[in-house]
Amino acid sequence: MILLFVLSVSCNGQDNNMKDTPLVTVIKLQSSEALLNFDEAKQYMDIEKVFGENPESKKSPQEEWKEMVTFFYNLGGNKKFTNQFKYFDYNIAEIIKVSNAQVKFVAIDKDSHIKEIIYSLDKIKDRWKVTDMQYVN
Numbered sequence: 001m002i003l004l005f006v007l008s009v010s011c012n013g014q015d016n017n018m019k020d021t022p023l024v025t026v027i028k029l030q031s032s033e034a035l036l037n038f039d040e041a042k043q044y045m046d047i048e049k050v051f052g053e054n055p056e057s058k059k060s061p062q063e064e065w066k067e068m069v070t071f072f073y074n075l076g077g078n079k080k081f082t083n084q085f086k087y088f089d090y091n092i093a094e095i096i097k098v099s100n101a102q103v104k105f106v107a108i109d110k111d112s113h114i115k116e117i118i119y120s121l122d123k124i125k126d127r128w129k130v131t132d133m134q135y136v137n
Contacts, residue, residue, distance in 0.1 A: 019126065019127070019128075020127070020128060021094065021096070021128070022094055022096060022101035022102070022103050022119075022121045022128045023092070023094045023103050025044050025121060025127075025128040025129070025130065026044075026103045026119045026121075026130065028040075028043075028044050029041055029044035029045055029130055030085050032044070033069045033072075033073075034073070034076075034084065034085070036069065036070065036073050038066060038069070041069075043127075044128075044129060044130060045065075045129060045130040045131075046122070046124070046129045046130065046131050047061050047062055047065050048061050049131040049132065050065070050130060050131065050132060050133060051064040051065045051068075087105075089107060089108055089109065089112075090105040090106060090107055090108060090117075091105075091106045091108060092104070092105055092106075093106070098123075099122060099123045100120065100121060100122050100123065101120075101121045101123075101128065102118060102119065102120055102121070103118075103119040103121065104116060104117070104118050104119075105117040105118075113137065114135050114136070114137060115136045115137060116134075116135075116136040117133070117134070117135055117136075118132075118133070118134040118136070119132070119133055120132035120133075120134075
């Protein structure tokens, strides 16, 4: 009886402490961007860190990001492209350290134009946020 009580309490406590993993954060970011839900997407990315390093641009990081996301969204209307990320085309790795992490999507097709997509994340206020994105050709 005591064992059942302890198991019940520990299982209930785990549900309250569940947080998104870095991979879940990246998936939620991709999903919200694909739907042009900018307010939702902002929860999963530090826009200033990801888009603030372009000295040639006269636009704000926020404008750069929205323009890029909207461009890819509009490309989805073309029969040759899609707004949906094809996870099955990639080997996916999640590397977690204490306060930072990486999520890597490595193309299965060696002839793919983009060989690897790397998301770097930092733990900010007990939540993971994307702080860098790299596309490897």
